[in-house]
Amino acid sequence: MPMSAPMATTTNSRTENPALLRDSGKPGRDCPLCPRLAAFRNGWRKREPGWFNAPVASFGAKDARLLIVGLAPGLQGANRTGRPFTGDYAGDLLYATLIEFGFARGVFAARPDDSLELVDARITNGVRCVPPENKPTPQEINTCRGFLTATIGEMKNLRAIVALGRVAHDTAVTAMGVRKSAAPFKHGGRNAIGDLALFDSYHCSRYNTNTGVLTPAMFHSVFAEVRDYLNADQSASSSASQSGAKAGSITSRT
Ligand code: SF4
Numbered sequence: 001m002p003m004s005a006p007m008a009t010t011t012n013s014r015t016e017n018p019a020l021l022r023d024s025g026k027p028g029r030d031c032p033l034c035p036r037l038a039a040f041r042n043g044w045r046k047r048e049p050g051w052f053n054a055p056v057a058s059f060g061a062k063d064a065r066l067l068i069v070g071l072a073p074g075l076q077g078a079n080r081t082g083r084p085f086t087g088d089y090a091g092d093l094l095y096a097t098l099i100e101f102g103f104a105r106g107v108f109a110a111r112p113d114d115s116l117e118l119v120d121a122r123i124t125n126g127v128r129c130v131p132p133e134n135k136p137t138p139q140e141i142n143t144c145r146g147f148l149t150a151t152i153g154e155m156k157n158l159r160a161i162v163a164l165g166r167v168a169h170d171t172a173v174t175a176m177g178v179r180k181s182a183a184p185f186k187h188g189g190r191n192a193i194g195d196l197a198l199f200d201s202y203h204c205s206r207y208n209t210n211t212g213v214l215t216p217a218m219f220h221s222v223f224a225e226v227r228d229y230l231n232a233d234q235s236a237s238s239s240a241s242q243s244g245a246k247a248g249s250i251t252s253r254t
Contacts, residue, residue, distance in 0.1 A: 025151030027055040027128055027144075034140045037129040044079070044130070052082035055129050058151055059084045060122030065159040065230055066103060067152065068094075069168040071203060072127035072136055079130035083112040084123040089206035093219060094123075094164075097204075101223045120230070124151050126171040141171050149175040159233050160226055161196060165203035172198065187214075188222060190229075199226050 032038050045053045056078045070090075073079040077088030085091035087110050095116060098104035106115035127136040127144045136144075152158065152175055163169035169185040176193050183191040183198065191198045201222040202214040209215070 025147050026057050029054040031055050033143050051080045058124035060118035063157050064120050064122040065157050066121040068123045068162045069172050070125045070164045071167050072125050073130045075130050081112050090204045093204045097223050101227045126168045145175050162199045
């Protein structure tokens with residue numbers, strides 16, 4: 001298994017945090033918990049009644065081993081279409097990369113009714129409602145974290161998280177009950193948090209790619225490492241279960 005980035009380790013585990021075991025990571029369409037975001041959302045419902053204009057639910061199956069955490073829906077992206085990273089530039093790079101590394105299949109056409117399916121992966125946002133100028137306040141991030149915590153807690157096969165940007169990283173780390181200083185953000189870095197590996201990338205926004213902060217090659221390299229990690233994890237699990245089966249069969253014969 002390539003180990004290009006050293007993995008920092010923390011002792012906390014999502015399984016040690018009872019708050020993570022709640023069963024619902026989905027806010028209602030009219031979630032009122034962030035008044036500023038609710039007002040912004042309602043304003044866009046009036047301006048663009050054909051848009052989704054509601055908290056955007058996670059995309060992908062709960063039994064996936066990989067969770068990708070973004071910042072928040074883009075105004076004309078997920079807020080318009082209702083599917084994370086669908087309808088703006090960030091999704092073009094993200095979904096092309098997921099298809100390349102086997103985490104998605106089908107055709108991505110930037111619409112929720114395209115044929116795209118995620119494979120062993122799920123996508124969510126740290127903040128579920130579109131914020132003005134793509135900037136949620138710290139309080140809004142804190143408030144919406146309950147839904148992220150529940151999303152992580154309900155994914156029983158989860159093995160890896162990719163955080164897109166520092167805000168997504170910090171809220172994911174906090175959601176898992178770990179101090180931010182124990183698992184700092186670094187593009188291309190990896191932290192072990194209990195039984196999970198947390199990978200970091202700069203956010204795949206148009207701004208970051210236009211300014212050269214993130215190149216497609218840099219982004220691909222993060223997902224190549226995630227793919228290697230999950231493949232190695234699966235091989236280790238298969239070997240362990242085969243050893244267990246052999247030991248069981250020897251035991252049953254003796
Ligand atoms: S951002 Fe999250 S907590 Fe805040 S109103 Fe939207 S769904 Fe509710």
